[in-house]
Amino acid sequence: MKLVVQIRLLPTPMQAAALEATLRACNEAATWAGEVAFEKGVRRNFALREHTYSQIKTRWGLGAQAAQHVIKKTCDAYATLAANLRAGNLGRPGSKRYRKATGKPIAFRRQSAQPYDDRMLSWRIGRRRVSIWTTAGRLKDVAFTASVEQLATLARFRKGESDLVVRDGMWFLNATCEVPQAPLNTDPVDFLGVDLGIVNIATTSDGEIMAGRQMNRDRVRERALRTKLQKRKTPSAKRRLKKRRGKEARRARDINHKIAKRVVAEAERTGRGIALEDLTGIRERVRFRKPQRATHSSWSFAQLGAFIDYKARKAGVPVVYVDPAYTSRTCAECGHIDRANRVSQAWFACRSCGFVDHADRNSSRNIRARAWELWRRGAPSTAPAPLPRQRGGAGRKRRITASDARCASPLF
Template sequence: MKLTVQVKLLPTPIQATALEATLRTCNEAATWASGVAFEKDVKRAFALREHTYGEIRARWNLGAQAAQHVVKKACDAYTTLKANLKAGNLGRPGSRRYRKATEKPIAFRPEGAQPYDDRMLSWQIPERRVSIWTVTGRVKDVAFTVSPEQLATLALYRKGESDLVCRDGLWFLLATCEVPEAAPNTDPVDFLGIDLGIVNIATTSDGEIMAGRELNRIRSRERVLRTKLQRKNTPSAKRRLKKRRRKEARRTKDINHKIAKHVVAEAERTGRGIALEDLTGIRERVRLRKPQRAARSSWSFAQLGQFIAYKAHRAGVPVVYVDPAYTSRTCAECGHIDKANRVSQAWFACRSCGFVDHADRNGSRNIRARAWELWRRGAQSTAPAPPPRQRGGAGRERSITASDARCASPAL
């Protein structure tokens, strides 16, 4: 399977200047190539190369490989745009957002990432050095730093392209690695149900609750601070906003990685598979009061689900996605379904048999039961198909996480 290793570069000021000039030149050329592709309606790399390759090499003085990557970069951007339009991620045809995306050519940021292949980039992994092509010539002995585990992954499995990225004045190489997978477990003894939520980030069918109150408090504090700085709007406030803009995302990503690692390790140790909810479109299906919308929008359930899926795939642990409908209202003991069973965000009390449990723990048990039933029937797919768009769905049933979102208070 393919993994990406982030390598932090430590260039000297002269080397950093050369790298910055390279990104700006390549993105300027890519923006021009994108305009040609839009004007001539040529979105395939081979055809676009006939119209742009010579001009790119002559006007921007790029090498052959760099020019090839610039053309491919423009075509890949239109491929991604087409996929987003088809999936409805940019609104309906004719909407303002849809027209904005389709009525003008794609433009690339001056600091946008630039792909490199092995002809443009060579690694000296034991010495922790790279030699990289720039518009001012080959820059050698660029130092990099990486953890020992990632260094071993680079040395053993690096294969394919790497992307040069500048982020907040720091330089990174995103290296592609082909990592071998473990033998898949085709006969799990059971499934570990995972309920994803806002108040509690993840709850397992074993009863383990990974609370998100600390993370939610930090998010709330960060939102208040951002609001104050935006209102102040002074140069120093803008500098602070720029410095802190990715802090919350980094913290969330770190927490999700830790949760995913723990969940997969537990499933692998006990010989079980992992059961997750298919939460596609959950944000569009759930309506909340205005104070609660920020908490829902910052809910990173998709990222956590992706982390669990790829770590499980690497460990050979099967992953099954289930329909989340009614899992918040179904009793895990007797199967009785009633809206009144969900007493509050935290508690579940069955109106039929009297069973009382934590609401998220009860939901995760229902998820585990559904996954086991799907597996027994032979539905072993690990990638759910997105559900069709529904119209007039005001009366449709919400999922457990939808109930979790509705019950979550603004002060998490």
């Protein structure tokens, strides 16, 4: 399986200037190649190379490998655009958004990432140095920093291209690694159910709550501070906003990694599989009132699911996705389904058998039971396929009322 290891470069001021000039030249050349591809209707690599290769080398001073990567990057961008158009992600044909996407050539930011292959980039991992090509010549002694685990992964599994990236004045190399997968455990003893929610981000069927109320208080405080700074519109407020930009996204990514690591480690230790909710299209199927939208949409559950999925594949742990409908209203003991079973956000009390449990744990137990039943029927260990886009009345969103929202810790 392919993994990307991100390392941070520590260039000197002169090296950073050379890297910046290289990115600028490559992206200006890619933008020009995009214009040529748009005007001539040529979107394939070898065909576009005939029209642009020699001009890119002479006009921007790029080497042969860099020029080829620039052309390939342009063609890949057009291929991605075509895929989004086919999937309907940019609206229907003839819509304003569709016309805007197709009516102009693709352009690249001056600091867009640039791919490097082994002819343009060489690693000295033991010394933590890289030799990298630039328009000002080859920089043979650029320092980088990485953790011990990242260095070991780079040394053993690095294969393929690496992307040069700059973000907020910091330079990174995203190196592609081919990491072998462990053999899949085809005979799990049980499944570890994971319930995803708004108040408690993840709750397992063992009763462990990960990232609960304290984290949500931090999120609310961060959101309030950001709103306050946006309203002030002073130079100092804008500087603080720029400094804090992406902080919540980075925190969410870090927490998602930690949750995924704990879930997979527990499942691997106990010989179980992992049961997850299939939340594909949740934002299209459900509509919240305005005060609830920020809370509902500010956490990336798809990212968490992706982290669990790739860590599980690496460890050989099977993952089964189940339909989450009514898991928060179903009794994990007797199977009775009733909306009144959900007494509050935190507690579940069955109206039939009297079973009482934490509501999120009860939901995760239902998810575990559904996954176990699906696995016994031969369900594969794989991520769910995306739902087809619906049109007309079938695609309308369902409004969640205030009474629904009071019991909406899990997403269902």
